Amino acid sequence: MRFGEPIDESRLLALLRPGPGIDTVISADVYGEGAADALLGRAIEGVERDTFSLVGAVGHDFVEGERDGPRGFPRFTDPRLRGPDQYAAYLRRATESSLERIGVDRFDLLLLHNPDRTGFRSEAVWDGMTALRDAGLCDAIGIAPGPANGFTLDLIDCFERFGDRIEWAMVILNPLEPWPGELCLGAAAEHGVRVITRVVDYGGLFWDDVLPGHEFAEHDHRRFRPHGWVESGRRRLERMRPIAERARLTPLQLACQWNLAHTAVACAAPTLIQEPGPRARRIEDKRVELAALPEQRLDSAAVAKVRAIGDNTGSMALKGASPDHEGDERADRWPLSDELVAAGRRWGVEPERDLRRAQAATAA
Numbered sequence: 001m002r003f004g005e006p007i008d009e010s011r012l013l014a015l016l017r018p019g020p021g022i023d024t025v026i027s028a029d030v031y032g033e034g035a036a037d038a039l040l041g042r043a044i045e046g047v048e049r050d051t052f053s054l055v056g057a058v059g060h061d062f063v064e065g066e067r068d069g070p071r072g073f074p075r076f077t078d079p080r081l082r083g084p085d086q087y088a089a090y091l092r093r094a095t096e097s098s099l100e101r102i103g104v105d106r107f108d109l110l111l112l113h114n115p116d117r118t119g120f121r122s123e124a125v126w127d128g129m130t131a132l133r134d135a136g137l138c139d140a141i142g143i144a145p146g147p148a149n150g151f152t153l154d155l156i157d158c159f160e161r162f163g164d165r166i167e168w169a170m171v172i173l174n175p176l177e178p179w180p181g182e183l184c185l186g187a188a189a190e191h192g193v194r195v196i197t198r199v200v201d202y203g204g205l206f207w208d209d210v211l212p213g214h215e216f217a218e219h220d221h222r223r224f225r226p227h228g229w230v231e232s233g234r235r236r237l238e239r240m241r242p243i244a245e246r247a248r249l250t251p252l253q254l255a256c257q258w259n260l261a262h263t264a265v266a267c268a269a270p271t272l273i274q275e276p277g278p279r280a281r282r283i284e285d286k287r288v289e290l291a292a293l294p295e296q297r298l299d300s301a302a303v304a305k306v307r308a309i310g311d312n313t314g315s316m317a318l319k320g321a322s323p324d325h326e327g328d329e330r331a332d333r334w335p336l337s338d339e340l341v342a343a344g345r346r347w348g349v350e351p352e353r354d355l356r357r358a359q360a361a362t363a364a
Contacts, residue, residue, distance in 0.1 A: 002217065002219040002220055002221060003204075003220055003221060003222065003271065003273045004204075004217075004220070004273040004274045004275050004276065004280075005274045005275065005276045005280075006274075007274050007283065009039070011283070011284070012039065012043075013039070013042055013043045014043075014284075015272065015283060015284065015287055016039070016040055016043035016044075017043045017044065017047065018044065018047055018051065018052035019047075019051070019052070020291060021288075021290075021291025021292065022287065022290065022291050023051065023052045023053060024052065024053040024054075024055065024267070025040060025043070025044065025052060025053070025054055025055070026055040026056075026057070026269065027040045027054075027055070027056055027057070027098070027102065028056070028057035028058075028111075028113050029056070029057065029058050029060075029062075029094060029097070029098040029101075029113075030057075030059075030060035030062050030072070030073055030113065033062045034062075034097070034098075034101050037056075037098050037101035037102050038101045038102070040102055041101060041102040041103040041104075044102070044103075044104075045103065049104060053108040053109070054102070054104060054106075054107050054108050054109075055107065055108065055109045055110075055111065055196075056095070056098050056099070056102075056107040056109070056110050056111070056138070057110070057111040057112075057113035057144055058076075058091060058094040058095055058098060058110065058111075058112070058113055059075055059076060059094075059112050059113035059114055059115060059119065060072060060073040060074070060075060060076070060113060060114065061073060061074055061075070061076040061078070061081055061090070061094075064081055065078065065081055071331070074331065075114065075115060075116045075118075075119060075331060076090045076091070076094070077115070077116055077118040077119055077122065077125065078116070078331070084122060084124035084125075085124070087122070087124045087125050087127075087128045088124065088127060088128030088131055089128075090128075091125075091128040091129060091131075091132060092128070092131070092132065092135075092137075095107075095110060095132050095137050095138070096137065099137065105137075106136060106137055106138055106139065107137065107138040107139070108138070108139050108140065109138060109139065109140045109141070109142055109167070109168055110129070110132060110133075110137070110138035110140070110141050110142070111141075111142045111143060111144040111168070111170060112125065112129060112141075112142070112143045112144065113144050113146075114144065114145065114146050114147060114332075115143065115145065116331045116332070117154070117320075117321075117329065117334050119143075120143075120145075120151075120154040120155070120157065120158045120320075121154075121157065121158070121161065126161075126162045126165055126166075129141045129165070130165050140167040140168060141165065141166060141167060141168075142166055142167055142168030142169055142170065142193075142196075143155070143158060143166060143168075143169050143170070144169070144170035144196075145169075145170070145171070145319075145320065146170070146172070146198075146319075148172075148319045148332070149172050149177065149180060149181070149316060149318055149319065150180065150318030150319030150320040150322060150333075151318075151319055151320035151321075152180045152181075152183045152184050152318070152320065152322075152344070152349065152354075152355060153320065153321045153322075153336070153340040153341070153343060153344045153349065153351065153355070154320045154321055154340070155169060155171070155184045155187070155188075156183075156184050156187045156343050156344060156346075156347055156349070157339070157340055157343040159184075159187045159188060159190075159191045159193055160187070160191070160343055160346075163191030163192065163193060164191075166191075166193050167192075167193065167194065168193065168194050168195070168196060169184075169188055169193050169194075169195050169196070170195070170196040170197075170198055170269075171184065171195060171196075171197060171198070172197070172198055172199045173195075173197040173198075173199075173200070173259050173262075173265070174197070174199060174200045174201065174202045174206070174255050174258070174259065174310075175202075175206075175240060175254070175255050175258045175259075175306045175307070175309070175310040176202040176205065176206075176233050176236060176237070176310045176312065177199070177202060177310070177312055178307050178310055178311065178312065179311070179312050179313045179314070179315070180318060180354070180355060181197070182262070183347075183349050183354060183355075184347075185262050185263070185264040185265070186264075186347055186348070187347050188264040189263045189264040193264065194264065194265075194266040194267070195262075195264045195265045195266060195267070196266070196267040196268075196269055197259045197265055197267065197268050197269065198269045198270075198271070199270070199271060200252075200255050200256055200259055200268045200269060200270035200271075201252060201255065201270035201271055201273075202233060202255070203222045203225060203229070203230075203233075203271075204222070204271070204273050204275065205230065205233045205234065205237055205251075206237070206251045206252040206254070206255040206270070207251075207252055207270075207272075207273070207275075207281060207286055208250070208251050208252070208281075209275050209279060209280050209281045210230060210275060211230070211234065211279070212230055212231045212234060214230055214275075215276065215277070217276070226315075226316070236309050236310055237251060239309045240254060240306055240309055240310070243298075243302050243305060243306060247297040247298060247302065248294075248297065249294075249297060250289055252270060252286075252289060252290065253289070253290075253292075253293050253294070254298075254306070255268075255270070256268040256270065256290070256293050257293070257296055257297060257298050258298060258303060258306050258307075260296065261296065261298055261300075261303045268293075270290065272286045272287060272290070313354075313358070314356060314357055314358030315357070315358065316357060317357045318355055318357070319332045319333050320332070320333065320334065321334055321335065321336050321337065321340050322336065322351065322355050322356075323336055323351045323352055323355055323356050324355075324356055324357050336351055
């Protein structure tokens, strides 16, 4: 993913190997076009299968689809590749191939990875995902929108349509990005969908080694964030630091516990990055810090105060269905529909009020 400094494979395998204290591992078949699966397979080799949880993700067709530069590979639901009658067969092939690369016979959880509009709404897609669970290729199924912020109404609508099948969802959430991820949590909880939160570290700031003036490599994905995001984030982090210190938490642990204080959230998954430079922390030390996360120490007042400090409402244009979208439908952005607006309103989300980018927001 081109974050931070590359590390050699022996270090990476040790970091990925389940235990001590971290016993869930996550892969996606499109990363490295199968290379991430194979690497993870080497990391878990010899580990008893019932001692860890394995999460997979499928959805980008990197076999029959052609990469579109930085936009990546097309979703398997792209009509140029196949129609609805072929969705289930694709999902089966992709899942079996991912399992084979990893060297196991099932996922504990399989996520639909970065779906387009069809993926959120199609009965054929979710019939295919359900069939994988019924066939024993996974124990649970879920959805992982992305890679950027948004998809709020699409997720809520998906929960309403398929909440009786979906067990997990993955969203971006952290104390410096409560918006818009928090807006779908009520619907998730009501439908019994447990939430994995990613980017808990806010691009590395909560690890405390991304400082003003940080040099990001040319292809580091964090360069897509707005200008000044490190400096602004550090100022807000300093206001949160006393709360963390009173609770005897590191900044990263504060971020994890803030996420986990939300009813629907059951998992916090920060990104561990080996940053460049002499002041950078060793990635192994970050893993130890994450594994040492204590039981919940934040009360409701602390959660509310952190949220107020980190409020980022309107800070960016959102992906998926949003009132800011203009033009034709794209793979990651599309117009609002009356149906989606109605779904949002059932959960207190007014698109014009809650999903628009603020006029003064810095361009992403």
